Amino acid sequence: MIQAVLFDLDGTLLDRDISIKQFVAAQYDRLITHLSYIPKAAYTSRFIELDCRGHVWKDKVYQELVAEFEIKELSWQTLLQDYETQFQGHCVPFPFLVEVLSGLKQQGHLLGIVSNGLGTFQSRAIEGLGIQDYFEAILISEIEQVRKPQVEIFHRAVKRLGVTAKNTVFIGDHPEADITGAKNAEMKAIWKRSLYWQDAKEADAIIDELNEIPLILRQFESSCQTASIVHEPDR
Ligand SMILES: [Mg+2]
Numbered sequence: 666m667i668q669a670v671l672f673d674l675d676g677t678l679l680d681r682d683i684s685i686k687q688f689v690a691a692q693y694d695r696l697i698t699h700l701s702y703i704p705k706a707a708y709t710s711r712f713i714e715l716d717c718r719g720h721v722w723k724d725k726v727y728q729e730l731v732a733e734f735e736i737k738e739l740s741w742q743t744l745l746q747d748y749e750t751q752f753q754g755h756c757v758p759f760p761f762l763v764e765v766l767s768g769l770k771q772q773g774h775l776l777g778i779v780s781n782g783l784g785t786f787q788s789r790a791i792e793g794l795g796i797q798d799y800f801e802a803i804l805i806s807e808i809e810q811v812r813k814p815q816v817e818i819f820h821r822a823v824k825r826l827g828v829t830a831k832n833t834v835f836i837g838d839h840p841e842a843d844i845t846g847a848k849n850a851e852m853k854a855i856w857k858r859s860l861y862w863q864d865a866k867e868a869d870a871i872i873d874e875l876n877e878i879p880l881i882l883r884q885f886e887s888s889c890q891t892a893s894i895v896h897e898p899d900r
Contacts, residue, residue: 666889667882668828670769671819671847673837674780675719677857678875679790680757685716688755692747699738708734718861723748749786756793761876766799768879775826777802779818779835781842784808802826813839814846823852834882836872840865853885 675681689712693705700708711733715726727741727748736744769776776799780787784807791797802825806812809821823830830851837843838857844865847854855878856868865871870881 666832667774667834667853667886668832669775669777669823669826669834670878670882671777671779671822671833671835671852673813673835673839673843673857674778674787674790675782676838676859677836677843678758678762678778678796679794680759681719683757684752684755685713685719687757688748688752689713691755692744692751695751696739696744696747700734700736703734703736749789752786753789753793756790758794758796759875761874762794762796765875765878766796769882770799772879774882775801775828777804777822777826779804779813779822781806781812813837813842814849816846816850819847819850819852823850834885836878838862840867844868855881 672678686709689709690705693700693708708730712726712730715721715729716723723745724741727744730736730744731739731741766776778791778800782805784805787805788803791803797803802822804818804822804825806818809818811818811821813819819835820830823833826833834853834855835843835847836855836857837847838859840856840862844854844856844867848867853869854865854867855870855872856865857875858871858873869885872878872881
């Protein structure tokens with residue numbers, strides 16, 4: 666029986682690619698009096714390139730932008746602060762997010778998020794999506810001082826929910842951090858397919874859209890029941 670469902674945040678619940686594009690376009694517009702000599706397309710595309718899909722923290726990105734575009738009227742710290750406080754206003758969910766979360770709650774599942782990232786920033790992004798109340802546990806690596814794929818953060822999540830790892834399903838887009846990590850922690854793992862990686866071989870199931878989750882959970886449940894029937898005579 667599946668008691669809990671844990672999610673990664675970026676690329677799984679939050680459509681980070683669209684969110685970051687919308688944010689940086691809005692940042693340019695917000696600060697246009699200081700940036701108007703730079704073509705908007707040049708500013709936004711260079712930001713997205715330097716961000717490297719979130720793998721480079723924005724202090725480095727803005728230091729580079731300020732140097733390359735010779736921005737004189739704004740410091741990289743000001744731009745970074747704008748990112749930290751304004752990104753949450755541009756958080757775009759993947760389709761079906763709220764409908765799927767509320768369906769899972771109605772079926773009695775406990776829900777959690779396990780995210781690698783900075784505590785305040787990721788918490789604001791979750792609030793930006795307006796989904797914080799669906800989750801009984803939210804673990805962010807900076808606060809926990811442990812990161813996916815280390816099994817410790819997965820084990821901590823199930824402990825906080827009061828469930829067992831084998832009755833927990835993890836859903837994420839990163840083959841190693843999410844799928845290998847969850848499998849090493851003895852959870853079932855669903856890979857949310859991403860264009861950035863070819864596959865996640867260890868995944869128990871693959872989805873393209875969040876609304877495929879309920880059916881997969883039912884399939885997991887029925888295969889658990891079949892397994893227990895098969896093992897009945899051994900008891
Ligand atoms: Mg992710």
